[in-house]
Amino acid sequence: MKEWTWFQAGLALAASFLLAVVLVKPIGVSTQFVIFDGMVARVVQPSLVEADASAKSGYTSSNPYLNKSGGKYAANIAKPLNYGFVFVLAMLGGGFLSRILRKEKSLKQIPDVHELRYGSKAWPRYLAAFIGGQIVLWGARLAGGCTSGHMMSGMMQTAVSGYLFAAAAFAVAVPTAFLVYKKKGDA
Amino acid sequence: MEILLAIILGGLFGFVLERAQASDPDKIIGMLTLRDLHLMKAIFSAIGISSLLLFSGIALGLIEISHLSIKAMYPGVLLGGALLGLGWALAGFCPGTGIVAAGRGRKDAWFFLLGGLVGAWIFTLQFAFLEQTGIFEPWFGGKATLVDTGAKGTTALLEGKGMLVLALVLGLIMLVIAKLLPLRPGQKQEP
Numbered sequence: 001m002k003e004w005t006w007f008q009a010g011l012a013l014a015a016s017f018l019l020a021v022v023l024v025k026p027i028g029v030s031t032q033f034v035i036f037d038g039m040v041a042r043v044v045q046p047s048l049v050e051a052d053a054s055a056k057s058g059y060t061s062s063n064p065y066l067n068k069s070g071g072k073y074a075a076n077i078a079k080p081l082n083y084g085f086v087f088v089l090a091m092l093g094g095g096f097l098s099r100i101l102r103k104e105k106s107l108k109q110i111p112d113v114h115e116l117r118y119g120s121k122a123w124p125r126y127l128a129a130f131i132g133g134q135i136v137l138w139g140a141r142l143a144g145g146c147t148s149g150h151m152m153s154g155m156m157q158t159a160v161s162g163y164l165f166a167a168a169a170f171a172v173a174v175p176t177a178f179l180v181y182k183k184k185g186d187a
Numbered sequence: 188m189e190i191l192l193a194i195i196l197g198g199l200f201g202f203v204l205e206r207a208q209a210s211d212p213d214k215i216i217g218m219l220t221l222r223d224l225h226l227m228k229a230i231f232s233a234i235g236i237s238s239l240l241l242f243s244g245i246a247l248g249l250i251e252i253s254h255l256s257i258k259a260m261y262p263g264v265l266l267g268g269a270l271l272g273l274g275w276a277l278a279g280f281c282p283g284t285g286i287v288a289a290g291r292g293r294k295d296a297w298f299f300l301l302g303g304l305v306g307a308w309i310f311t312l313q314f315a316f317l318e319q320t321g322i323f324e325p326w327f328g329g330k331a332t333l334v335d336t337g338a339k340g341t342t343a344l345l346e347g348k349g350m351l352v353l354a355l356v357l358g359l360i361m362l363v364i365a366k367l368l369p370l371r372p373g374q375k376q377e378p
Contacts, residue, residue, distance in 0.1 A: 094201020
């Protein structure tokens with residue numbers, strides 16, 4: 001299948017981000033990891049989120065993070081069918097749909113850059129992805145957003161936080177990628 | 188209605204990220220090792236185009252201002268951004284592209300998501316402590332933008348007339364960067 005050029009990809013991404021703002025609000029993803037965590041935690045400990053008419057969102061949590069901004073996260077944990085969470089679930093579906101329409105039989109599971117340097121065993125790749133995921137989401141929550149929310153949605157609105165987030169992310173990501181994935185002997 | 192929009196917009200975004208090859212760790216690492224700047228050119232052009240249209244729409248009164256949402260600036264944005272960069276380079280996924288890659292059927296992406304859920308939960312438990320360190324103290328008045336968007340509770344760093352022009356210039360700069368970046372640095376240019 002012929003892949004999109006960078007400009008076609010840019011146009012399609014621009015359309016996604018712009019449509020989201022025009023119709024609802026800027027795209028953001030990383031918050032939903034907390035929401036899902038909260039849903040799971042609430043199964044174990046139902047008292048984590050409770051209805052409270054005096055809270056702005058109608059819900060409170062014993063956890064200060066879930067309780068901030070008038071219990072906004074707590075409310076989303078209590079009501080899984082909310083915009084942000086369904087949006088992220090739909091992203092899974094979008095990725096699936098795109099693959100189906102590609103009609104590719106096989107999907108290479110281990111990235112070439114990983115295989116070239118670390119071999120084709122699966123578990124080192126899974127470990128790198130798992131550890132990377134922990135660092136990415138901890139960092140994204142500290143920053144209050146990720147590549148979607150800060151970098152794309154933020155810079156689109158000329159948010160200072162968006163520019164500085166992008167600068168910090170690339171400043172660390174580029175040397176790290178060189179260190180971890182540059183083949184020995186490569187220039 | 189809002190749920191229907193969530194399905195349509197989320198589905199579209201997931202589809203587009205996959206087609207842009209942003210959910211392919213080889214493409215991400217290729218960008219970060221400056222060998223293949225396809226994605227970087229796509230990102231810059233996307234920001235440029237959407238910004239141009241957004242500010243044009245605001246000027247024409249076509250955009251509901253309450254839909255805008257400016258994130259606050261504080262020290263944690265820099266530290267968190269740096270950490271995201273570290274994990275991004277290690278895994279080859281960011282939160283959004285990890286989700287799309289998992290939907291696409293990549294097993295490593297499911298491990299990334301699992302790690303992400305652990306990381307997000309650790310943060311959730313540490314938040315009360317982190318809040319006392321001053322890492323969330325606002326900089327530049329918190330929700331700061333370069334150009335005045337008119338969004339509630341935000342500060343514009345640059346004020347005065349000609350704001351629309353400035354926004355359009357910023358958008359164009361993004362587009363020019365996207366155009367000028369070489370697709371494959373250090374190799375003969377392909378069309």
